Amino acid sequence: MVERGSGIAVWRQIGELLAADIRKKLYEPGEQLPTESGLAQRYGVNRHTIRRAMAELEQEGLVRIEQGRGTFVQEHAIAYAIGKRTRFSENLQRQGLPAHGELLGKQKLRNAEAANHLGLARNAQLLRIRVLGRSGKRAISLAEHYLDAERFPGFAEQFETLHSISKAYAQYGISDYTRKWSHITATLPDAETARLLGQPKTRPVLQVEALNVDSRGTPLQYGITRFGGDWVRLRVGDDG
Numbered sequence: 001m002v003e004r005g006s007g008i009a010v011w012r013q014i015g016e017l018l019a020a021d022i023r024k025k026l027y028e029p030g031e032q033l034p035t036e037s038g039l040a041q042r043y044g045v046n047r048h049t050i051r052r053a054m055a056e057l058e059q060e061g062l063v064r065i066e067q068g069r070g071t072f073v074q075e076h077a078i079a080y081a082i083g084k085r086t087r088f089s090e091n092l093q094r095q096g097l098p099a100h101g102e103l104l105g106k107q108k109l110r111n112a113e114a115a116n117h118l119g120l121a122r123n124a125q126l127l128r129i130r131v132l133g134r135s136g137k138r139a140i141s142l143a144e145h146y147l148d149a150e151r152f153p154g155f156a157e158q159f160e161t162l163h164s165i166s167k168a169y170a171q172y173g174i175s176d177y178t179r180k181w182s183h184i185t186a187t188l189p190d191a192e193t194a195r196l197l198g199q200p201k202t203r204p205v206l207q208v209e210a211l212n213v214d215s216r217g218t219p220l221q222y223g224i225t226r227f228g229g230d231w232v233r234l235r236v237g238d239d240g
Contacts, residue, residue: 002043011052014043018053022062022073029075030138033063064230067200077233078140082208086179088133088141089164097135101163104130104196106156114146117211117222125149129156131165132196133225139197140232143225165221177220182210184234189226197228204229 002013018039021027033039036047036054043050054071057063065071080091092099106129112122120126127149133141145165147155151172158168169177186204194201206227212220227234 010045011049015053015056019062027073029073031073033071079235080232081235082182083237084178087166092135100134102132103160104132108149114222118219127155141225141227142193142196143223145221145223147221174214177212177214180211180213182208184208193226199228206234
């Protein structure tokens with residue numbers, strides 16, 4: 001417990017006690033810590049003292065503080081390989097992590113930039129699907145995928161059933177596809193992206209714009225995927 005008059009600041013003692021609990025796995029990665037008021041009551045201090053302790057733990061990389069949500073034990077970053085064959089499920093499963101793609105929405109539209117990347121006429125009808133990639137309860141990525149609506153009728157429904165882009169493509173006779181190029185930038189998320197990824201708007205995300213092609217080199221899928229910057233470490237040019 002906290003010892004007043006020990007020569008060590010009370011907030012530092014509290015930080016050390018919580019750090020020890022985290023290292024002992026009393027709080028699991030991603031788990032929310034008790035509230036400021038709850039910790040203040042536990043240690044018999046005011047909330048300002050707890051805030052000071054939490055700020056120190058955040059500096060040490062043991063926790064992350066999310067405005068309006070609370071304080072969470074920091075997870076280890078997931079190594080996400082971007083190479084010739086980039087697969088969400090395989091990337092996570094190689095690390096013993098569960099993987100799940102959740103369909104957020106589908107829409108038929110016209111988008112000149114996406115159509116150009118796909119080698120289609122500017123006014124070609126495209127299918128856009130929005131997918132939230134999860135590992136367990138944690139949101140890892142938010143992706144927008146553009147495909148030729150005529151070439152892949154019912155693709156969104158296939159994905160919704162199979163929860164996998166690769167498995168959905170297999171229903172159209174496409175057993176393999178490769179990444180032609182990827183462009184990676186860091187950018188601040190909009191409000192919806194931040195909400196879905198469970199992070200503050202002030203924390204950058206890693207944005208990957210990419211084009212996948214089939215075995216003949218024909219453009220297959222153009223997309224933009226945004227990864228939580230603190231939770232994913234991109235590894236370029238490596239499929240495993």
